[in-house]
Amino acid sequence: xxxxxxxxxxxxxxxxxxxxAQGHSVMLSFSLDMEKLRTTxxxxxxxxxxxxxxxxxxxxxxxxxxxxxxxxxxxxxGTPPERKVLWDCTNALKPDMSGxxxxxxxxxxxxxxxxxxxxxxxxxxxxxAELLHSPEALVGGKRVGVFVCGDDANARTIVGRLVGDIGxxxxxxxxxxxxxxxxxxxMLLVQLAYTRGFGTAIGFSLLRDAAGNAPDGV
Ligand SMILES: NC(=O)c1ccc[n+]([C@@H]2O[C@H](COP(=O)([O-])OP(=O)(O)OC[C@H]3O[C@@H](n4cnc5c(N)ncnc54)[C@H](OP(=O)(O)O)[C@@H]3O)[C@@H](O)[C@H]2O)c1
Numbered sequence: 001x002x003x004x005x006x007x008x009x010x011x012x013x014x015x016x017x018x019x020x021a022q023g024h025s026v027m028l029s030f031s032l033d034m035e036k037l038r039t040t041x042x043x044x045x046x047x048x049x050x051x052x053x054x055x056x057x058x059x060x061x062x063x064x065x066x067x068x069x070x071x072x073x074x075x076x077x078g079t080p081p082e083r084k085v086l087w088d089c090t091n092a093l094k095p096d097m098s099g100x101x102x103x104x105x106x107x108x109x110x111x112x113x114x115x116x117x118x119x120x121x122x123x124x125x126x127x128x129a130e131l132l133h134s135p136e137a138l139v140g141g142k143r144v145g146v147f148v149c150g151d152d153a154n155a156r157t158i159v160g161r162l163v164g165d166i167g168x169x170x171x172x173x174x175x176x177x178x179x180x181x182x183x184x185x186x187m188l189l190v191q192l193a194y195t196r197g198f199g200t201a202i203g204f205s206l207l208r209d210a211a212g213n214a215p216d217g218v
Contacts, residue, residue, distance in 0.1 A: 003162070004058030006030045006051050006073050007065035008040055011089055014132025015062060016044045018166040029054035030065060030073050051076035060085045060158060061119070063112065067092045067101060074115045085155045086119035087162065088112045089126055091186055097194065100187050109149060109179035122150035122159040123179040125186040127168050128193065128200035137167035144203025147173040147182040171206050 001024050005012045008028040016026045026046040031037035034048075041048045047057075055061045055077050065073045067090050092101045092108035102108050109123035127144040131137045137144065146168045150156045160170035173182055185204070192198040 001025075001059040001158075001162075002027070002057055003060050003062060004029065004049070004054030004056075005046075005062040005064055006054060007063065007069075008037055009064065010129030011126060011132065012062070012064040013040060013044060014129050015064065015089075015126065015166055016046050018132065018137070019162065020045050022165040024162075024165070027054045027057045030069075030076070052078050052080075055080050055084060055118075058084060060087055060162060062087045062089060064089045066090075066095075067108065068095060070112060071115055074112070077116065077118065080118050084119050085152075085158055086112070086116055086121050087159045088121055088123045091125060091190065092183065093187075093190070097190060100184060103184055104180050107177070107179035107183050109176050109183070113176065120150065120152045120155045121176060122148060122152075122155050123176060123182065124148045124159050124163055124170070125182070126163070126166060127203050128189075130200040131203070132166065139201050139203050142205065143167060143169040145169045145171045145205050147171050147178075147185070147204070149173045149176050149179045149182055151176050168203075169205075171204075 003024050004027045007030050027049045028041045028046045029051045038048050061084050113121040124146050146163045148156050148160045148170045163170040193200045
């Protein structure tokens with residue numbers, strides 16, 4: 001698939017490594033230093049474009065900016081000629097990481113959907129960048145679970161496959177409104193990793209009765 005990534009930092013480059021290794025084509029965008037972005041992209045085998053070009057190029061666009069830069073980035077998209085799937089990787093972190101700026105009565109994902117009316121937004125917060133940049137994104141030999149939320153089941157499947165391609169285990173969590181709960185769960189991981197001494201080699205694993213509790217595809 002063609003993947004257009006907005007934000008080529010720790011997450012954007014970590015996703016790029018895995019996605020290119022799995023045969024996808026990637027265009028990176030959005031930087032205060034375009035020369036650095038070109039060097040980064042060349043080293044990874046990715047193309048470079050403006051944010052608008054990356055979204056137009058994409059079968060799936062990926063938002064991997066700091067929360068505080070997301071509105072600025074999305075304002076640069078304009079109006080693509082066709083509807084796009086937008087994989088939202090952001091955490092709505094306060095700049096000092098002490099908490100979330102959005103939560104439980106709405107979600108970062110729902111706010112992103114308002115800023116990107118051209119997009120079918122799928123929320124799937126990837127594993128920690130340190131894991132993405134390790135040779136295998138595994139913890140204790142196991143794939144990290146990533147909750148996938150969005151109102152379009154087909155788009156959840158598409159992003160779920162990409163989550164698999166980055167070495168994680170997609171967990172189909174249903175509609176976008178559930179991001180109100182998956183986002184604070186991701187924040188718990190951030191707190192455990194950075195303030196409770198767990199480090200970044202952590203992630204979710206959902207235990208379930210595979211025979212009896214299949215997602216209903218809502
Ligand atoms: N890091 C993790 O482990 C992790 C895991 C899951 C989710 N997330 C979430 O994923 C998102 C990205 O995290 P990250 O760690 O990849 O962040 P990051 O390393 O800071 O990367 C952010 C990218 O956005 C660009 N950028 C930021 N502000 C910009 C601006 N005003 N104009 C143009 N470009 C700008 C930066 O470009 P330049 O620096 O080149 O200017 C950089 O490429 C965040 O929402 C984070 O909460 C992070």
